Each structure stands twice: as structure tokens, then as C-alpha cells.
Amino acid sequence: MEYLDEQSLIHDLKVDARALGIPSGAAEIFITRTVKDAQKSFKSKQIITEQDLKRAIVKELKKYNHDFAYVYENRDKII
């Protein structure tokens, strides 16, 4: 699994946000909210896959920034 802990996921999301030119303050807030809301959606599940995690994060990110969600969804489909 790509993200074994929350911190590395948040770190990667912050790198993406900075690369996309999103102000760091705003990025910090909505990344924290995104990860929290994604975690909430998994409360009822015993097992989650990498795809489940990705789908949940993309769904949450779409609420804040479409470009960011698009990059997160598609960056493993570039090469």
C-alpha cells in the first residue's frame, strides 16, 4: 500500500497542493478536512483497499479544488 500512515499522505497532498499553486494556508485546512472526512467514510468498513482510499480522497478533494482532485486521481496514469 502506498500510504501506510496519515502523515505521509498529508505530506504528499501538501506537495501536490504547492505544485498546483494553492496557497499553503488554504491547502493545510482543506487537506486536513479531506483526510478527516475520508477517514469518517471508512468507519463502518473492516478492510479498505488502496483504491477505496483514493476514491474517498478524490471525492472529498472535489469539494475544494477540481484540479487538485484531478491530479490526485490521474497522476499514476501518466506513464
Next chain:
Amino acid sequence: MSVFIPVGIVILAMLIMIFLQLSPGIYALFYHYASGKYSKKRTSDLGMFFILGAETIAACLFLCCYYFAYILFIGQSRPETGIFAWIAAGILIVLAFCSFFFYFRPGTGTKLFIPRNFATSLDHQAKTIKTRSDAFALGAFSGTCELIFTLPLYVITAIEIMEMNTEYFSSNLLTIIYILTPTIPLFIIRWLFHSGRNLSDIIKLRIKDKHFTRFILAFCYLTIAILIICFRINS
């Protein structure tokens, strides 16, 4: 021998080099991650070393092919009249077929033919670049990842340039232009990032042009094969 046939083959090979997607894809990922971690100046600097690496490997590969072609064919029967031309045409037809049907994996993105584990590893490498030498090495490595598609072109263009009648055209100039060609898409990606576009725009652009790229690659490979069959085997 007309100068137009070798020049035509070299121009078609250049077009293929411009439309190949692996190096630009790695460069786009690398530039995206670097701009998320470092300042604009440092990202630009690392990006330049990536391009330098890609350029160096392209030059080395082409000059190696030129050297081996020179050793193998000079003083012997002309390569295009022998079995070599049939083999070259056959390989190009296979590559035309492969580039149309297998260059991009089926699905929504622009996933390429390379194994998925290898693609993940390249993505990881692009993410963890810290120094200029890392960037240079990744650029050089990205140039070798598509050897299956580029090596036949390097060999064929080396022979064509070697055999060219230089009365009208400097073969050295053509060699330099050919060697510089693989970096054109990298400079375009760099320019796109510098002009304010982000990875999202580049992904969208690549997805939009996916079928056109496949068609152009197949068309160019097939045209070179036809040119070799018509003007090298029957001449």
C-alpha cells in the same frame, strides 16, 4: 541516390522522437513534484539537468549506433541492398502495429506500455529527486526506457545519414538536429509549466492527444518501412 529519401526518413524518425511519451511523462511528474518541494529557481535548475541527461543519452545512443553502423557496413556491400533492409522494414512494421495497439494501455489515462511495477518505480524516483546528479541520471534513464521504440530508429537514421549525399545538405547538421530532437517535448513541457500551466492541464492535454499520438507514431513507422522497401530493397 536522391537526397530526399534519407532526409525524409530522418524527418519521420524525428517526428516519432517528438511524439514518444515516456520521457515527457516522467519529466512532467518530476517537474510537478519538484515544484511542490523546491523554489522555482531550484526546480528550473533541476529540470535543466533532467533535460541535459536525456540529451546526453540520446547523443550517446545515436553516436554508438553510428559508430557500429560505420564498422559493420563501411567497405562492404551497401546495407540497404541486403537482408538488413528487410529486417529493418519488418521491425518497423511490427513497431507501427505495436505503437497503434499497445503503446497506450486501454483505459482512461495515458498509461504506457511499460510494466506497472516499473512505472511505479519511475514515479517514485521522480518524487525523490534531490540533487542535480539525480535529475541528470533520471533524465538519462528516461531516455533508455523507450529503447524498444527508439533503437531501430537510431540505427536506421545513422545508416541513412552515413550514406547521404552531402552535396546539398550537411549530414553533420542533420545529425545535430536529430540528436537535439528528443528534448523538444521536454522543452515544451518546461515552457508549459513556466507559462503557469500545472500537471492537471498537461494530463488533460496528453489524454486529448492520445489517439492522435498513436496514429502519428504508427503512420511514421509504417511510412519509413514503406520508404525502405521501395527505395532501399528494390533500388
